[in-house]
Amino acid sequence: MDTRSPTGPVAVALAAAGGMTVLGMALSGAGLRRSGRRVAARANAVVGAADRRTAVTAARRLNRASGTLAASVLFDSAVEHYRGGFHNKAMYTPLVAATLSLLVSAHGHRDRGHDAELARDLVYAGAGLAGLLGTGFHVFNVGKKPGGFGWQNLFYSAPLGAPAALCLSGLLGWLSERVRDNAPDTAPLVLGIPAGRVVGAATAAGIIGTVAEAGLLHLRGQFHDPFMLLPVTVPPVAAGFCAAAAFGGAGRPRPLARWMLRASAVIGLSGSAFHAIGVARSMGGWRNWRQNLLDGPPLPAPPAFTGLALAGLAALSLLEDQPE
Amino acid sequence: MTDGTASRYPGYNVLSKRDGPSWDEVTRQVIDRRLNVPREPRFLDPERFRTLKAVCGRILPQPPERPDVPLAAHVDAKLFDNALDGYRHADLPPLREAWLRGLAALDAEAHAAHGRAFADLAYRQQDTLLRRCEAGELSHPAWDGMPPASFFSQRVLADIVAAYYAHPSAWSEIGYGGPASPRGYVRMGANRRDPWEASEARPGRERTALKENRRVR
Amino acid sequence: MYADEPMRPRTMQGRAPDVFTRGGWIPMQLRSDGEEVDFVVIGTGAGGGPLTARLAEKGFSVVAFDAGPYFRPLEEFASDEASQSKLFWTDERIVDGANPLKMGANNSGKAVGGSTVHFAMVSLRFRPEWFRSRTLLGYGADWPLDWREMWTYYAQAEQDLSISGPLSYPWGPKRPRYPYRAHEVNAAGLLLAKGAEAMGYRWSPTPLATVSAPRGNSPPCVYRGFCRVGCSTNAKQSQLVTYIPRAVRAGAEIRDLAMVGRIEVDATGRATGVHYHRDGVWRFQRARNVVVAGYAIETPRLLLNSATDRFPDGLANSSGLVGRYLMTQSNQAVWGEMEEEVRWNKGPPSLALTEHWNYDDRKDFFGGYCWMGQGPLPIEWSSVLTGARGLWGEALRRQMENYNHQIGLKMVGEMLPHLDNRVTLSEEHDQYGLPIPRITYSWTDNDKALIDHGLAQMRTSLELVGARNIFLQKDDTNHLAGTARMGFSRETSVVDADCRSWDIPNLFVCDGSVFPTTGGVNPHLTITAIALRTADRIEALAKRGEL
Ligand SMILES: Cc1cc2nc3c(=O)[nH]c(=O)nc-3n(C[C@H](O)[C@H](O)[C@H](O)COP(=O)(O)OP(=O)(O)OC[C@H]3O[C@@H](n4cnc5c(N)ncnc54)[C@H](O)[C@@H]3O)c2cc1C
């Protein structure tokens, strides 16, 4: 007899969430060919010069990406640092930085102008810096525990990857300002490189890092549910397409890349649903939330994939608009 | 349990968690039953029970600022139920017999030494007698072959101390979290306290501890 | 406080309690007393549980008896040390010898699932050399089992019990990855780790039979620390939530609250069934084969109690060794206090360990030992203070107030088999009218040398992490083994490598009592591995018509 799979309501809930996820991933591929043609037509219409409106649209998309990541970091670090009792005052930093990043991202999302804002830039830079410092702190903390950088501490000590998400939020935000800020009739550039390529490369790297984090934690959970494989299989493919786009030819539609990114966005959202089921099936379920929100699967973590997927889509738009 | 600042865990009472997620139904029933143990002896006669109470008072003297844990009643309940431990040393008679004989012997020793019942001796005299029992130095015929030292370590100490630390008042006293199901614990590292655990009044943080302990649910 | 309502058998109506739901049931096949079933298994613990499941899965008809109740942990296991003594074998036993054993809570369970219902879940493999300790290490006795074969059964046991262990285990030959990841190590375990690192020893998160992620209907461990009085979470992978449900689904019948008092043997010298006491009456179940799995005290007691004219010294006892070579394991401890709050009751008690002295042979005594972090609950801790330090009165209460700062290391050490450490029958009788066992135990000089070594080592470890008020607990022992040892010949052992008695071909013993030596690690995984092997061997014997 198989005693390894759950029965009863848990099994039903898992099957439902799984079904919705698969359906969502499939639907996210629908209509891509048509929109691809549209993009191509538009690109042909403005030969030689990128549409500034596209740049602003892409920038706002990046603001949303940055904001989504910031929200994920905000809630995740709030939960994790609450667990740690904020025993070190520095543990408030990611909360402040992520909140600000979230706020300016919202501001950027509503801003249809094409000028960078100093305040947004400062906040984004700060978030990036805070993320770097956090990573340093976490590395230091893990290193001094018995067992050092062994699996045990990678699993249970301060997560090395978590502060990096704050870095990414800052970075994407900063990039959004650069994209928005391009001179009329030029393709958006960052440090002299076409913005689409920079954003694409950064996104691909970010996705890979996030996959590593999810992989580590899902390994800790022994991939006990088959759907736990999704975040370590689909997003890496999306990252691959994203990188290929970043380093490949511009000005053409990439429906597969779009599909995989959208699917990753779906996984990010459904991940939270799966994690909510995980909380429910822990001892005491939601009634024992003070334990299970901390010890159970983290609800705010998976949407990091959604944020990065948004950034990837922005990169694709930029690249599609970019003249060859 | 106690609110006195002298306590190590001021204001902490495990029972404040009774209706929260740290307790489940079966635990509530078990602890309710324990808190309502019949105070009158059901196995021992009043005279032996009086001796037992006196012995309990010396093995675990209790703080004056809260109601005593009725230790003698718990030991009597164990005898009444004949709740065995699963083994006994070959030189000891079975549970009930050992207690009956031991309590009678302590009284006999008290009469022989001081002309009064054990329960009527001064604390110091009681302690001396118990210490001699512990050391195996008693030899009144009332022991009837049962070694006093074995009786002391395996019955007196074992049964009374177990009854005390089975009681919520004792748990509160030592800052122990008590029942923990369905909710267990989250913060596993040193110096990390879950908000539903006792907070210790280290020097300088007595007020914080009191405040935190009042919030334990 | 101590009494619970007397329980009635639960598995009489063709259903067994569903351990995963409150008040739930699962269907169970019933057999009649008159039906000659393929196997009767006596005891459903670490040995009887997996054997019952595997035999049933192989298509044999099996009835398994347990003297204890069939619990539903979710609704019946209180978070409470005192009342959970209902899990222990508390019937009277008499202990003597120079170092009388503590029984009851210390080493004997009485419930469907046996001692695994309240064990500490530490799941370790033997060091390979121990299976041939006489030949390779110069002490004890060789096992008739090959360690490489055992390695595969260990792996199967670890899978079945979803052991949570480190990705790579620092000692011994390579083993497959543990099915689940190791648990987070608590403060008490990290102090062990720190001490071990300071001494230059390796340490490891302990492989435990409690899940760190969901498994089927078991939620992950919530670190409540009540493991040794039963896991109401069902995170613990005891026999009760693993092999027993499997056995029932595969068609085995579990008879709870059924005490076997005697094994019947016919004129030809074959076992024909068992007499058992259930719901107030004695009954007789017919069987083609009988397996005894009652653990190191009840197994020899039952064999001795089943004496007949033909077998006046008890069944399977032509060697005279039934009840002999009883072994326990040294379980001495060193305790101390830390400046910081450790709160050792959080989490399973032994989250970290070092097996250094199981694998390092530079010592002047035989055998090995490991040590583990500790987290006793208040009653148990108070008994350490009264027992080892003789504290009572104000002194005891004051010391108990340090509970949250206390740390400790406890060894599990190999004691050598000795002919005179044994189980015999006493003159007294129990509630069933059966003679109660007398357990005689004395440490050998080698045992004492090993203990002294261990205490000194653990003390150093505590000193190195800055513990204060360190004291030694010199007298504790725990797990049992021996009393029906397996071996190579009928003169020197009770059963053969297949756990089959030399004297009565359809009588098996399959539990901790078959150990010829006990090793320096906790025994349950080895018992389970042997049971899995025995099931395979029985299948092979049956196929060859040799049952
Ligand atoms: C508190 C504690 C902690 C432990 N911790 C660990 C640990 O961490 N790791 C580890 O490896 N081991 C541990 N052990 C030891 C381990 O549990 C035992 O070694 C193992 O369970 C023994 O298996 P068994 O099958 O021989 O006997 P048991 O598991 O004890 O099963 C025997 C069963 O047989 C039944 N029985 C006996 N006689 C009869 C009869 N005549 N009729 C009907 N039923 C009968 C009993 O009721 C019992 O249920 C621990 C033990 C205890 C008590």
Ligand code: SF4
């Ligand atoms: S600590 Fe884990 S295994 Fe132990 S009783 Fe609690 S939930 Fe069960």
